[in-house]
Amino acid sequence: MMKLDFSGLESASSHFHGVDSELVEGLSRAPSFEIPNTTNFDGFQKEAIQMVKPAKGTTTLAFIFKEGVMVAADSRASMGGYISSQSVKKIIEINPYMLGTMAGGAADCQFWHRNLGIKALKKECEIEYINFLTYPMGEEFIGISHMFRCRLHELANRRRISVTGASKLLANILYSYRGMGLVGTVLPYYVDSEGGRLKGNRFSVGSGSPYAYGVLDSGYHYDMSVEEAAELARRAIYQATFRDGASGGVASVYHVGPNGWKKLSGDDVGELYYKYNPITPRMVEQEMAEAAEP
Amino acid sequence: MSIFEYNGSALIAMVGKNCFAIASDRRLGVQLQTIATDFQRIYKIHDKVFLGLSGLGTDAQTLYQRLVFRHKLYQLREERDMKPETFASLVSALLYEKRFGPYFCQPVIAGLGDEDKPFICTMDSIGAKELAKDFVVAGTASESLYGACEAMFKPDMEPEELFEIVSQALLSSVDRDCLSGWGGHVYVVTPTEVRERILKGRMD
Numbered sequence: 001m002m003k004l005d006f007s008g009l010e011s012a013s014s015h016f017h018g019v020d021s022e023l024v025e026g027l028s029r030a031p032s033f034e035i036p037n038t039t040n041f042d043g044f045q046k047e048a049i050q051m052v053k054p055a056k057g058t059t060t061l062a063f064i065f066k067e068g069v070m071v072a073a074d075s076r077a078s079m080g081g082y083i084s085s086q087s088v089k090k091i092i093e094i095n096p097y098m099l100g101t102m103a104g105g106a107a108d109c110q111f112w113h114r115n116l117g118i119k120a121l122k123k124e125c126e127i128e129y130i131n132f133l134t135y136p137m138g139e140e141f142i143g144i145s146h147m148f149r150c151r152l153h154e155l156a157n158r159r160r161i162s163v164t165g166a167s168k169l170l171a172n173i174l175y176s177y178r179g180m181g182l183v184g185t186v187l188p189y190y191v192d193s194e195g196g197r198l199k200g201n202r203f204s205v206g207s208g209s210p211y212a213y214g215v216l217d218s219g220y221h222y223d224m225s226v227e228e229a230a231e232l233a234r235r236a237i238y239q240a241t242f243r244d245g246a247s248g249g250v251a252s253v254y255h256v257g258p259n260g261w262k263k264l265s266g267d268d269v270g271e272l273y274y275k276y277n278p279i280t281p282r283m284v285e286q287e288m289a290e291a292a293e294p
Numbered sequence: 295m296s297i298f299e300y301n302g303s304a305l306i307a308m309v310g311k312n313c314f315a316i317a318s319d320r321r322l323g324v325q326l327q328t329i330a331t332d333f334q335r336i337y338k339i340h341d342k343v344f345l346g347l348s349g350l351g352t353d354a355q356t357l358y359q360r361l362v363f364r365h366k367l368y369q370l371r372e373e374r375d376m377k378p379e380t381f382a383s384l385v386s387a388l389l390y391e392k393r394f395g396p397y398f399c400q401p402v403i404a405g406l407g408d409e410d411k412p413f414i415c416t417m418d419s420i421g422a423k424e425l426a427k428d429f430v431v432a433g434t435a436s437e438s439l440y441g442a443c444e445a446m447f448k449p450d451m452e453p454e455e456l457f458e459i460v461s462q463a464l465l466s467s468v469d470r471d472c473l474s475g476w477g478g479h480v481y482v483v484t485p486t487e488v489r490e491r492i493l494k495g496r497m498d
Contacts, residue, residue, distance in 0.1 A: 057472070076472075081299055081302075081434050081471055081472050082470065082471065083469070083470045083471060083472055086469075241498040242328065242497055243327060244326055244327065244328070245323060245326040245328060245472035245473050246326050247498070248472075248496070248498030249498070269496070269497075269498040270496035270497065270498060273496075279494070
């Protein structure tokens, strides 16, 4: 019977030797999923993915500049043509100094983030074992599992995890989901579920990324002020939501500076359009009312 | 995505008191990419008959051109305009001619018939007519549109109220669809006038 590879999670238990045995038990019970009883496992997997179609309908971007890092994302979740939500949180707050973005199908990251991440992180060493029926809607699970791993690392080594380390962890987690079309970024790295991990200054991820790159690449220079960078990020997301059908909702912009991240703005894209393209009243050819005025 | 969802569209026609409204979205896309935000889907055949065509954009344009041709010939021969019921039959026949290689369109026909009685109907892509007394919808957002119209429709609405209801139903439905929206185009037709309005909608 096949099991998905969770050795990444298991290794945490070795750090807690000698601590409360109850705790160790909870950690060493390796999570596993039931595998469907079918002759053609690969074909079945492929069909299941196609059914859900994680079309990566989204736009997220992040770039490094003089004053730190700017991260922005839209907030639409779509399933094929249907919009399932206009208010999904796609920027994951890993710790007060690190943000990650997610691109994927209709995953309500916000719910799980609230339910697990905050609950678990507040209780220092108490980690709840939660059974997920996630496949293949695994984005939120990955986000939380990644957050756990970063936090565990922090507790074990009494030092915040480095960005290189966090991105490597995420890459390894995503590798188990190879071929399922998941992508993420932990700046300054770009990570995807084909196993790719690239280093760079600016990245955009999702179906709206070509449009965002157009604005981002042409307006970018390293020594921008925070306001200029925020406006660039906002404009890039707005442009992507205009052109791409699968992006929309609210354009959130975060700034990561030396003292941690701060959410700068969350603008409804519907209103941004009319701000950038104000409607001027058109010239009317025949105005009978005016002619009647003395 | 299916061929009907290639360009994306949303259409409604609704009946009021001695008037009707026909409305469409304005987006033309190629799957998820938006190409234009001023695409025309509703065409005037004559003062009292309007045709809306949802589905594949190229088929919609070609079908419209063929229908205008047939209607002009009719006008020359009969020296009068076509009644909406007759026009619907014409569309149905034209679509069925291509039964085994169809036009990927779903037309919505709306008009004022004898004694200015409002007439609306819709068809599938091979010409099956569906007449309705209250409203008809077509396009990628059709499920949302059905729900919105069902909830908001009232019989015997005056033109102003009808315009409000049709606009709200259209805009709220396309806001749940990735492939249609980017504005709206509404025609409200009474026996004496035609009012054309463009709606300001979410451009995402």
